[in-house]
Amino acid sequence: MSEEWVEEQKEELTDERILQLLEERQYKELKEELENNMYPVDLADILEGFEQKQMVMVFRLLAKEEAAETFAYMNSDLRELLINSLTDSELEEVMEEMYLDDTVDVLEEMPANVVDRLLMATDEEKRRQINLLLQYPDDSAGSVMNVDYIALRKEMTVAEAILKIRQVGLNRETIYTCYVTEKKKLIGQVDVKELLTTSESKLIEEIMETNMLYARTTDDQEDVAWTITKYGLIALPIVDHEMCMVGIVTVDDAMLVLQEETTEDISIMAGVHPSEESYFGTTVIEHVKSRIPWLLFLMLSATVTQMIMNSYESALAVMPQLAGFIPMLTGTGGNCGSQSSTLVIRGLAVEEIEFADILKVIWKEVRIAILISAALSVVNGIRIMLMGQGNATMAFTIGVTMACTIIIAKVVGCTLPLVAEKVGLDPAIMATPLISTLVDISTISVYFAIVSAVFAL
Template sequence: MKKTFDEICENTPVTEDTVAVIMRQPVVLPPSFRVNEAIERLRQVGPAGAEMNHCCVVDGDGVLLGLVSLRALLLTRGNARLEAVMDHPFATVRPEDDRELAAQLMEEYDLLELPVVDGDNRLEGMVTADDAMTVLQQESTEDMEMMAAMTPSEAPYLESPVVRVFLSRIPWLLLLMISAAFTGGIIAHFEDALAAQVALTAFIPMLMDTGGNCGSQSSVTVIRGLSLGELSFSSWPRVLWKELRTGALCASVLAAVNYLRLLVFSGVGQGVAVTVSLTLAVTVVLADLIGCSLPILARRLGFDPAVMASPFITTLVDAVSLLTYFRLASWLLGL
């Protein structure tokens, strides 16, 4: 027995991120219809929407057989049957699928509409290009806000009350402040080494900032690949190998330039220059590996990869850079 569109929506587990929220009811036609009959039906019921360019061809049980475009109906002779005119869909989605998946499929196959079917391939709705563009815009905005350590907001900035903006920021700031206390603990633990070689203190901000920047660059690249469907968990080894080589090249240049800068302009001893430059090289490589790994692991565990972007990666890289710095200083300078 065929279900109505309202019954489909009521019986589908709907969340704000599922295809069921954005799908629309298309015009359906039987395969036995001729082109002139299909056009007459369209005159009677009207197009499903100004943004829809296809009608769906279904059998008596509602199973999707194909799609026929309005252009094909206009250009094909009137006595041709729809089963001879229709095209088979390149892809389909289910109502419970993530709406971002629908947008990615439409972008990948350059589709104007994407059919929504159930497990038995019965038609349940249609996603349009306008819907996909809205989804991509919302997802991009959400990722940007998550990467900036903010709770995503649906309202435009100027229309958002100050209290709402405050509430979207303060939980993340508190969390990051508490996590940053860990780096403070590392510095306190090695305060004797800093007292013995005070010059080391001046280079801590540079090491932490450079490591955080490298980790952010790596994570943003990987998050983009995950969002576009170019990367998955199985890509992790290849991503690690690529970022390892990229990080090694960046580390070599940064360490060499920093070593010369310290000897020429800073007036520190060669031991301090070697320690700082070697720490910088190790930090850059580790930051690249951490930055590319956390988003992939987050996606694998079912979290939004953007959560693992700049703020968390920067905090983790800061801790790694400090531990590396003080361990190398203790070893190379005998502190």
């Protein structure tokens, strides 16, 4: 979608053009075009479609920085292929240019023998830092943080601070907020904006913000990302348990974390065990493994519905047309329940709803359910009469069943995610698949209880 105008504004450097230049051995031309007309994230994408030989040739044409960045955007299969084709000195260059957080990401996905080779290509100081970062738990702030940031002292003047930024450099996000430390402890922060718009002779101490937000290395990466979104930050400082500054999480990493976590939530809501890999990056067997547990559980749960129906076998033998209404009733109930559960699950995720709101939510859903059930029952009653699927008694019976089903579905649908949150489960597991199975059971029970009373079966 967004590709349209990204392409339009660049001189086309498509995969075909790259392959053509390679074939014609126009390496100088290709090298130039790669430098001027290609973003690393796009190149990584293109290289995935290339054969190993061509991929390595293109990679070797890249400037050091671009090579490191492109490498960071590759998927793990492609990275492994590439590592096995590079010489030790080439590998050293890539490892040298890569940011530490990217290096750690790469290492976490590689087989042991590749990790060994990568660590060999890294200097000792960096290796020490990598080992520290690898110790943070998955999904913690420590595991996604960047250890490069600008640290200032409170006795510095603004002019000295700007000089320090000049010397240290680093990449963009990491310089826009500077952190003031004293014996490694975080005591304040200064925006570069502040530095640029204040008199050069002022002391950092005078202009620094001392009441700032921060997170701990062990905090959940999702919480950190939400804080960055909520307060519109460029970066959030990360401290250890003694308030010593150890790194920052930048807004671009936060956006990727939120995107990953949303994908995870959506997968869980569809009854799929989430994976960090992409759809195509996951093998058939892994897909089966991640989907089958819920399917098995839900299929076996449906045994309850079946047992209830079997106990009404004689009623069905007398009035077989009763069965025809079942898919409509369970379908409507399931859909009503999933509407409520989905809205509540999302409300919890974006922190609009919390467990304390449970009564407010139920009261809202009950009123919604009453209005919806009235409308649907009437429409369905008319349909039954018009299509000659039953008389007024049948229309009324189905109407009452439907009303009960909708109210039960909405209440169950909105309550379960809240309860899950309260007891420390992920609310997303209370989405459609589970709700619709529970609603099936209650719908069938209510239906047969009502019809057997009305028709004296």
